[in-house]
Amino acid sequence: MFKKLAEILFGKDNSHPSSDGFFLNVRCSECGDKFHLFIHKSWELSQNFEEDGSVTYFFKKMIFGVGCPNRIHVEMQFDSNKNLISRQIENGEFIED
Numbered sequence: 001m002f003k004k005l006a007e008i009l010f011g012k013d014n015s016h017p018s019s020d021g022f023f024l025n026v027r028c029s030e031c032g033d034k035f036h037l038f039i040h041k042s043w044e045l046s047q048n049f050e051e052d053g054s055v056t057y058f059f060k061k062m063i064f065g066v067g068c069p070n071r072i073h074v075e076m077q078f079d080s081n082k083n084l085i086s087r088q089i090e091n092g093e094f095i096e097d
């Protein structure tokens with residue numbers, strides 16, 4: 001019984017774990033703190049209505065740690081399929097994993 005349950009859980013974890021989102025990994029340029037955030041595409045992206053009627057998406061976030069005066073600003077742009085097309089960061093840097 002336990003074996004079966006483990007298989008079900010494992011199978012679930014294995015099926016497109018990040019299809020609904022992505023990990024945003026950034027480092028503070030002031031203190032070097034690292035932040036690992038999971039961004040859910042389905043409700044954290046904002047819609048942007050283009051003049052031709054299509055919809056693209058964007059994401060903005062301010063990230064800051066405890067006891068650090070720095071504020072990291074992240075902006076990302078996505079196409080109509082929510083694929084990342086460009087991104088910008090201020091006061092920090094993206095960490096590639």
Ligand SMILES: [Zn+2]
Pocket residue numbers: 028029030031032033065068069070
């Ligand atoms: Zn910092």
